[in-house]
Amino acid sequence: MKIIVRADSTECGAAAYEIFAKGIKNGAKVLGLATGSTPLPLYKEMIKSNLNFDNLTSVNLDEYVGLPVDNDQSYHYFMQENLFNKKPFKKTYVPDGIKAVDDPEGVSREYDQIIKDNPIDIQLLGIGRNGHIAFNEPGTPFDSLTHEVKLTDNTIKANSRFFASIDDVPKSAICMGIANIMSAKKIVLLAFGENKAAAVKKMIEGPVTEEVPASVLQKHPDVTVILDQAAAAELDDKYKN
Helix, strand or coil: CEEEEECCHHHHHHHHHHHHHHHHHCCCCEEEECCCCCCHHHHHHHHHCCCCCCCCEEEECEEECCCCCCCCCCHHHHHHHHHHCCCCCCEEECCCCCHHHHCHHHHHHHHHHHHHHCCCCEEEECCCCCCCECCECCCCCCCCCCEEEECCHHHHHHHHHHCCCHHHCCCEEEECCHHHHHCCCEEEEEECCHHHHHHHHHHHHCCCCCCCHHHHHHHCCCEEEEEECCCCCCCCHHHCC
């Protein structure tokens, strides 16, 4: 596991971009992508670059169950607005949140097949305050594949700021499993802010345990963790550079 510490999220985004750009130039064809505020500095670097993405495939980590693709809180919409409209890809995949209302297991199986057919070269991740990756909360088995996740009360409350009412917040999501994530050839994890420092320390220095899902990354052969100063604050000095 390689640890990179930079001053702020903008510098972290630039560092992540260099990894993705090098990977693409060396033949990477499938990118595993993420949503939320954490990947935005990277996506901004991608958009302003002269790299061509129209021969690439993307596979996203997750999607809310019940939101149509044109809902401005869906992850389909997020990806279009923050990357795909400006840097078109050959093919993009996000779980089908509408179909998952009635058939979450079928959507999960279909997504597992998509990942099998499009092995991920570089997977982008963030980390939650409790060590979750994607919507894989503490206790998720390390051998899990794509599945429906019932969102925790804390996640629903945190996401309610994006909706008119907390009652409008989706109660579940379709999410890649930890085994899907670990199947990627290379993983890049970004984390910013002091509220992520404790989870970052557990991920890097703590035991590998399903109670800290991100700790499984210690077992992956090619992981780069890119942190701002605040997120790296609790790490042992030997991990800082």
